[in-house]
Amino acid sequence: MRARQLGDRTAYIFLDENGRETDVLTYRELDRWAGEIANMLAARFDRGDRVLLLYGAGLDYVAAFFGCLYAGVVAVPLFEPTRNRAEHIDAIAQDCDAAVVLTTHDLARRSNSLGTQYAFAQLPWVATDALRGLGDPAEIPASTPVDGTTIAYLQYTSGSTATPKGVVIDHAMSLHQSADMGHCWQVEPGDTIVSWLPHFHDFGQVTGILLPIHAGCGAVLMAPSTFVKNPVRWLEAVSTYRGTHSGAPNFALDLCVDKTTPQQRAALDLSSWRALSNGAEPVRKASLDRFQAAFGPSGLSPSTLTPGYGLAEATLKVTCADVRSRRLAVRFDRSALGLGRAEPTAACDGVDLVGLGVTALSTQIAIVDPASTDRLPTGRVGEIWVSGPAVSAGYWRRREETERTFGARVVGEAATSWLRTGDLGFVYAGEMFVCGRVKNLMIVNGVNYYLEDIESTLADGHDALRAGGVLAFGIDSGGREDLVLVAEGRPGDGIEPDQLAIVMRDLVAERHGIVAVAVVLIAPGTIPRTTSGKLRRQQCRNDFQAGRLSEIHRWEGVTTMTKPTADNNAPDSSGPPSLADLVRLGLIARVQTWLMARFGAEAPTLDSSRSLIEHGLGSVDQIDLHEYLETWVGQRFSPEILWESTTVDEMVHAIADALSASTTRM
Structure with missing residues (x-):
């Protein structure tokens, strides 16, 4: 329908790490590409089969996801297949009994290095980028008929303590969630959503993929690594494309403040930004205040930051603050909260909490005593329970966990089934506040x-x-x-x-x-x-x-x-070094320099026989190191080299080989 209505209007734009457009899809082009993918799926697989979507950030994923919806198969949004993620992908593939992998030609070629021990590597692999622009649009069959109960996709969630579980999201839930988000964010057809959130996460899936099509607006997307390397790229995209809506957790707001300069902020115009939803748990007042203070001079309205609350089991959103007014922040008495009561205080040792707004469009919440399951009155702390059209029917093929999580009943209200969120909260001044988790208590x-x-x-x-x-x-x-x-x-x-x-x-x-x-x-x-x-x-x-x-x-x-630090294993220096040896030695020296610059006196001693993770480098650190090394060598190389190398020595050898291959091609 959107393709007929909006035709050649731009639906999605994808930006590279330098903020340049590398791919664009109009509504008509997306419809045609998704139709070709659906045609292939319908010819080779059965309705309801589960389809692994193994993609990096980009518009290939967007077309594949909608192709699955057209074909009536069940999409399973995931990430690109790398060695350090292969076991996770394999567990999901076996849990959902996947029938096929959709990916790109490049990722399919690289998958040969994963080995034969993984079940998902033995499935049929289809490169959907090869289907782009093929065939006559008039010959693409109509999408497979579906109803509201047809499963659209499985949103896999790891939670904080459990193995990954697939939340069942049907078409009715997807439509209701998109309508709910559009209503609360006040999204209009001429708006632009700017997102770096991963497509395999519920926030990125709903706000970056589903909502633009439902609202008939445009979306500007970029990779999460682009944002982490250089947060100003996200802000520049909002400024350049007159972005109106985005979402981000607390760490992203802090990263924007910490890694942008006054000169960069002065060049931004964020006056078009009407809603920046912060859905982290719990939302931190300090993060919101810092972001507002830093970017208010760039045109950011005080009402733009709109805290909310959601979870994958409810598709995404449960509550959201009003985008037209300033957020609500209240200081509560610490001792009273410990006793289960929400009592405001002016004392300096109180707890600052942020209101997360209200429900909309038939979604309901109840604050419940988790032990007795009695409904609690306003101002009392209890577990947050959710009911409504966007709440899932349960986890894929996990009957006991489904009943335990989605089949709760409030005492005296047996007619309604509730989702137990595991989060603790209360209602005050008409808004919901979160103050912890049921299991996060002492x-x-x-x-x-x-x-x-x-x-x-x-x-x-x-x-x-x-x-x-x-x-x-x-x-x-x-x-x-x-x-x-x-x-x-x-x-x-x-x-x-x-x-x-x-x-x-x-x-x-x-x-x-x-x-x-x-x-x-x-x-x-x-x-x-x-x-x-x-x-x-x-x-x-x-x-x-x-x-x-x-x-x-x-x-x-x-x-x-x-804890003692490890000894550094210096590379073998016997004999005259080759050019490749010099490059590797230079890379080792650069890694040590970066460690000292990033961590100061607490920098770990570099041991080239250990991995980056063993040196205490998380994903954000590795992305930063990748950018640093690329800048030093003056050439691009795949960041997967850092993520997949089992030692620093293996990493510098792989980088040197990649640079040598690149020079040879030139």
């Missing part, structure tokens, strides 16, 4: 301690700590629950690890009245996270107890232990 002497609250205290308490890089959890100590603090340190702050550990201990003791039994500082970028960036508390607890954390320093009671 109970000591009858008092609840919200672990997110403790983490916020640490993140706000010292410049060497940052939001999103701090975790608190309880451990069993002979029948007593004790507190452990784990944090990534921000380098270059002039404080020694032993001093920082004491600062952390004292901040929590003074603010919350509870003393940690252990404080652990770990390498930046190594705190456990899901693919969507959420902290994995249970995994961190398990890694702590098993001794698997990348520890820089540990404080336990009065005992201090510092």
